[in-house]
Amino acid sequence: MTQPMTGAQMVVQALKDQGVDVVFGYPGGAVLPIYDEIFQQNDIRHILVRHEQAAVHAAEGYARSTGKVGCALVTSGPGATNAVTGLTDALMDSIPIVVLSGQVPTFMIGNDAFQEADTVGITRPCTKHNWLVKDTAALPGILHEAFHVARSGRPGPVLVDIPKDVQFASAIYTPREAARTDRYNPRVKGDIEQIRRLARAMTEARRPIIYSGGGVINSGPRASQLLRELARETGFPLTSTLMGLGAYPASGDAWLGMLGMHGTYEANLAMHGCDLMINIGARFDDRITGRVQDFSPQSVKAHIDIDPSSINKVIHVEIPIIGDVANVLEDLLAVWRAEEGSRTQREAVKGWWAQIEEWREVRCLDYDTSPRVIKPQHAVARLEALTKGHDRYICTEVGQHQMWAAQYLGFEDPNRWMTSGGLGTMGYGQPAAMGVQVAHPDALVINVAGEASWLMNMQEMGTMVQYRLPVKQFILNNERLGMVRQWQELLHGERYSQSWSEALPDFVKLAEAFGAKGIKCSDPADLDDAIREMIDHDGPVIFDCLVEKHENCFPMIPSGEPHNKMLLANAETQGQITAPGAVLV
Amino acid sequence: MAELNIEKGSSRKSAYDLRDPNAHAVERHTLAVVVDNEAGVLARVIGLFSGRGYNIESLTVAEIDHNGHTSRMTIVTTGTPAIIDQIKAQLGRIVPVHEVHDLTVEGASVERELALFKVSGKGNDRVEALRLADIFRASVVDSTLHNFTFEITGSPEKIDAFAELMRPLGLSEMARTGVAALSRG
Incomplete structure (x- = not known):
């Protein structure tokens, strides 16, 4: 590829090189050159949404169900501002997407031009990273780096803002292999000493629990496989966040159901009463912890997370392991099998399960059915x-x-x-x-x-x-x-x-x-x-x-309360939330 | 807010203050951050502090490698140890950030700040200002019949002290650069 290409051609070429087969988007003045290139090819399918927010959510749905990077294309100004909710959503849930936005030509930036918005300024806090491309020669490298940043480490949304004159101008294309990816390379391998400490803690735990999250799913199918091996071989009970559902099968023996504000009674009480908590790819969200001062007061906590800023952000942990879930679980299982002889406190864990079964007897998800109205x-x-x-x-x-x-x-x-x-x-x-x-x-x-x-x-x-x-x-x-x-x-x-x-x-x-x-x-x-x-x-x-109009969602941990203060179905709802709890959302 | 038992003004600083304001004493740390010198990088760092409710006491930034296009920021911030750790981890997440050093914990370091003072005085005050400037090793970089402009370099505390002494002698304007710092050795 030594022939010069226009910026618009580079966009399509870079998407192809990155394995994109579908783009969700909406055309407009500032992206017309790109749409013209999309018109003249058949490799990338374009889905015309009806609102840019939907384009970004659709890209999220695509990414989450395939494990690939999702892609959306929007125009400048309102196109970009409509994408903001989707970007923020993807940032909070760590979903890898690349959003391309058109921008007014470089010589008009700052002039309050028609459909101009400071897109990189607006989206800076709601993307993992964003770029304003001022030169066509830099465009292909930035596009490749954008995909790299979106999918590497803790995944997330990125945005590339491309002024219209940059789309029209020509330069030499940089192939994917030649693009710069060296400046963003988060560590994926966990510290082996910390992993040893966790393996040792697993052999000593009498009331262990595995608390898994969306990080397991983001880490790929191998991570889910290893999580299942870990649960099967240890016999430890397992609960998951809303984001992590499916990483461990709901029909599995270790499954306690979801935890958190509307989690199951057994999952939340097990979290509260455990002596070893193994957090795998979750982030101690406030829907999970309830009142942090009273969160799982007797446990040693281990936290596996690829994002160093997740460690000790909300809950102090004794065993922090920074790394990719699949990598860390691989090492953890190897160390536990080889160095610890796959030991656990079998008898004690059996007793712990008996306690959990007692909690399960509460049947917290039971509800009254009705012959007249659909519950x-x-x-x-x-x-x-x-x-x-x-x-x-x-x-x-x-x-x-x-x-x-x-x-x-x-x-x-x-x-x-x-x-x-x-x-x-x-x-x-x-x-x-x-x-x-x-x-x-x-x-x-x-x-x-x-x-x-x-x-x-x-x-x-x-x-x-x-x-x-x-x-x-x-x-x-x-x-x-x-x-x-x-x-x-x-x-x-x-x-x-x-x-x-x-x-x-x-x-x-x-x-x-x-x-x-x-x-x-x-x-x-x-x-x-x-x-x-x-x-x-x-x-x-x-x-x-x-359906029934006034049904409440139970069980529920009222805001500001710890895990052991759950409300079950048909509970008295008045006065359950205290004044400090009321200020929380 | 009284019934919620939240100390007045505590939410001004950070959401962390709501949680357990007395868990740890607030510490002052000097961070050195090496970044790519590209458009928007300062906004990313400042946005991190404002968006998450952290404090910036002082911030300086300038390009240190013209060929490599890297800049060095020196940030003086305050917070409990947990918040300082968070700030460092969050800074490390920013794509154009290459290195984050906490000079306060990584051994001894030197901190220097430059300041300019305009002092307008008459008679004895004018003489006294010159005499004190000499003691503080401040140099006169501009003078008129009505005022002196002093340049002083030193630790922020030294500059504070000089400012206090100049105030009664006719201090009318002051400009400070913020701290630049390097580890020793």
């Missing part, structure tokens, strides 16, 4: 039963339905569960599901949604119909902002300020207006047939599932 938990449980055998991917929006999906759906493999964990972005699920379906055209992709979240990006139904993406929108419709309503019940004296969904559309007609199929179900007796009808339909479906 949301029941709807999710039936969805689980009827889709279990399928090649299934689940996305969610944010709120009560998200927690019910996490509680009542079982995930057997990583990369099958896409939800906005850190940022909690309502409107995430629908476009993310779109991205997942693009990556897995034959799979059953379901977006478990609430009606309020779903409406936030409903315009993407048009995209799904256009590209024949048969995503199933499973909407638990309680005509409420359920989680907001629940918190208002808990700590604002049941004053339900602005938390109901008035003037909702008729979802069946809405589906039909988009050219999709609509199903409505309000009778528990019809639920199974309706779900089957949804699964069997070869095309996008909006399933309007009318």
Whole structure:
């Protein structure tokens, strides 16, 4: 490639070289040269979304379900500002995506030109790194480095802002191999002395627990495999964060269910009472820890994380191990098997399991069913039963339905569960599901949604119909902002300020207006047939599932409380959150 | 805020202050950060401090290798040991940041700051200002019939002390560079 290329040609060439097969985007004045190049080739598929936020979420869905880097293309100004929510979401959940934005020509930057925004300034705090390209000769190197930064170390979103004159100008292309990747190379190998300490602690632990997170999934399939080996060979109980679901199978012997604010009773009490906590790729998020002063008071804590800033950020740990999960688990298992003879305190751990089984007897996820109205938990449980055998991917929006999906759906493999964990972005699920379906055209992709979240990006139904993406929108419709309503019940004296969904559309007609199929179900007796009808339909479906309006999501750790102060189903909700707890979100 | 038991003004500094304000004493650390000298790198570092609620007491930056395009920042910051560790780890995450050194813990170091003082005095005050400047090894870089401009180099404490002495003698303007620091040996 010694022939000069235009900047726009370089963009397409670099994407090809980086293995990109699909780009989610929306054209506009400042990216026209790139769109012109996209028009003249067939290697990269472009999915035209209806709003730039959706392009970024779709790229996230694509990335999370494939393990590859997702890619979005937006124009300058409003195109870039609309991408900000998606970038922040990807930053919080460590999702590798590359967003390319157009920019006004370099000679107009700073002039308040039409559709100009300080995109690198706006996106600096919500990207892992970003670049404003001022010279076409530098463009290919920056694009390759962008992919390198997005996928290396703790993955995350990056943005490359490309002024229009840089897209038109010509220079010599830099192939991927010649591009600079040396300045960002996080350490992946854990410190062997710390790994030895953890292996030794594993032989001494009487009440151990493995607490795994999204880092296991980000580390790749090998990490999930090693996590399963670790749990099987040690016999230690295992719980996972919302982000980590699927790394260990829900049907596995060690599985305690999800932990945290809406985690299971047994998982949270085991976290509280353990004497060795092995945190693998999780970050002690505030949804997990509850009150930090009382978090797991008697345990020795080990923390495996690729990001040094995650260590000791929230919880002080005795055994910090900085490295990639798969790398560290490989070494940990090798050391524990060879140097410690795979020893554990078998008898004591057996006793610990007996205690856990006692907690399990509480059956914290039980709920009352009703013959008259569909309970949301029941709807999710039936969805689980009827889709279990399928090649299934689940996305969610944010709120009560998200927690019910996490509680009542079982995930057997990583990369099958896409939800906005850190940022909690309502409107995430629908476009993310779109991205997942693009990556897995034959799979059953379901977006478990609430009606309020779903409406936030409903315009993407048009995209799904256009590209024949048969995503199933499973909407638990309680005509409420359920989680907001629940918190208002808990700590604002049941004053339900602005938390109901008035003037909702008729979802069946809405589906039909988009050219999709609509199903409505309000009778528990019809639920199974309706779900089957949804699964069997070869095309996008909006399933309007009318559910109990005032159901609360339990179990729940009230904010500001430790793990052992959980509220179970039908608990008295008044006065459970104290004044210091009320200030927390 | 009284019923929440949050000390007034404590959230001004950092969210960490809300957690356990008395766990550790606040320490002052001098960090040396070597970065690529590229557009936006200073904004990234400053954005980290403001976005996460850390303090900057002083910050200096200049290119130190014109061919390699690297700059060195010297940042003086305060926080509990846990926050100082966080600041270092967070700085290390920034892509154009190559090295982060905590000069306060990595052995002995020298810290110097340069300052310019404009002192307008008459009669005895003018003589006294010159005499004190001599003691502090400050040099006169500009003089008129009404004022002197002194240049002084030294530790921040020395400059503070000089400023205190100059104030009653007619100190009218002052400019300080912030700290530059290197490890000893």
